[in-house]
Amino acid sequence: AQRVTQPEKLLSVFKGAPVELKCNYSYSGSPELFWYVQYSRQRLQLLLRHISRESIKGFTADLNKGETSFHLKKPFAQEEDSAMYYCALLGGSEKLVFGKGTKLTVNP
Amino acid sequence: EAGVAQSPRYKIIEKRQSVAFWCNPISGHATLYWYQQILGQGPKLLIQFQNNGVVDDSQLPKDRFSAERLKGVDSTLKIQPAKLEDSAVYLCASSPPTADSGNTIYFGEGSWLTVV
Numbered sequence: 001a002q003r004v005t006q007p008e009k010l011l012s013v014f015k016g017a018p019v020e021l022k023c024n025y026s027y028s029g030s031p032e033l034f035w036y037v038q039y040s041r042q043r044l045q046l047l048l049r050h051i052s053r054e055s056i057k058g059f060t061a062d063l064n065k066g067e068t069s070f071h072l073k074k075p076f077a078q079e080e081d082s083a084m085y086y087c088a089l090l091g092g093s094e095k096l097v098f099g100k101g102t103k104l105t106v107n108p
Numbered sequence: 109e110a111g112v113a114q115s116p117r118y119k120i121i122e123k124r125q126s127v128a129f130w131c132n133p134i135s136g137h138a139t140l141y142w143y144q145q146i147l148g149q150g151p152k153l154l155i156q157f158q159n160n161g162v163v164d165d166s167q168l169p170k171d172r173f174s175a176e177r178l179k180g181v182d183s184t185l186k187i188q189p190a191k192l193e194d195s196a197v198y199l200c201a202s203s204p205p206t207a208d209s210g211n212t213i214y215f216g217e218g219s220w221l222t223v224v
Contacts, residue, residue, distance in 0.1 A: 004150075043111070044151070044199065044215040086150050094139060094203070095164055096213055098150035 002027045002091040006099035013077050014107050021072040021102045023061075023087030032090040033070040035061055036098070039083045047072075047085070057081070077106045110134065112216035114200050120222045126188035129219045133181070133202030139163075141213065142175055142185050143199040151199055157183065190223045197221070 003026040013019050025031055035047040048056045050063040050070060061072045070087060087099040113132040121127050133140050138159050143151035154173065155165040159180040168175065172191070177183040187194055197218040204212075 006150075009148075043217045046212055046214075049212070095153060095156060096141070097153065098143075100148075100150045 002031075002089050002095070002097045004087050004089050004097055004099035006085075006087055006102050008102045009100070010103050010105070012105045012107060015079055016076050019074050019077040019081070019104065019106075021085050021087075021104065023070045023072065023099060025068050025070065025087075025089050027068075027089055027091055029091060031063075033061075033063055034088045034090065034096075035059070035070075035072050036086040036088055037083050038086070044086070077104075079106045079108055082106045112200055112202055112214055114198075114216035114219050116219060117217065118220045118222075120224060121190055123192055123223050124189040126186065127190060127221060128184050128186045129198050129200075129221075131183045131185070131200030131216060133183070133200070134204070134214055137202035137204050137214075138180070139203045139213075140177055140183050141199075141201040141203075142183070143201065145197045145199055145218070147196070154185070154198075187221075190221075192223050195221055195223045 005024045007022050034049045036044050037047040038044045059074045061070050063070050082105050084101050084103050086101045089097050115130050119127055140157045142154045144154050145151045154168045155175045156163040157177040160177045175185045197220050199218045200216040201213045
């Protein structure tokens with residue numbers, strides 16, 4: 001079975017501080033992992049995926065198979081980063097399973 | 109390109125009534141998903157279609173929920189009869205063939221259901 005765990009429901013940081021949103025997964029196969037973001041009053045949208053190894057809006061995420069983690073990081077948080085962040089795992093049959101989400105608040 | 113369209117955006121019904129949601133995926137997207145997102149939780153997959161065939165409906169409460177995707181394009185999700193615990197946002201999503209997207213899934217704005 002595929003499972004995604006985001007241990008923090010809420011995360012609050014000050015502008016300019018580093019931020020790390022944690023994600024751990026459980027999956028017997030080779031996982032494909034994503035971070036989705038939902039800004040206030042907007043639709044859920046893809047932020048980044050591990051296979052692209054890209055940095056989007058200053059965010060990066062590295063897949064650590066040993067620790068079964070895919071934490072999202074940004075060195076200097078901005079107020080516009082405030083949103084709900086969901087980690088997701090794509091497993092068999094292209095089934096995308098989400099974690100429960102972390103609400104990030106960046107304070108001025 | 110146009111995004112995933114859903115309607116209605118908001119619906120309030122009494123328990124035991126029925127409701128239907130409609131989804132129009134992005135043109136050319138073969139895979140269509142319906143997710144249920146209860147307040148404070150992540151989206152939960154209800155059903156996944158590949159063209160007009162069902163790939164996964166293991167978490168669909170089949171005694172009250174049904175979904176169809178006629179002609180492999182638009183889809184409807186129906187709840188009959190509704191229960192209070194069905195209050196949630198129902199998200200439709202679609203994705204193109206894997207080779208085109210690297211498995212990127214695009215979401216609609218959601219249909220907010222309140223059962224009173």
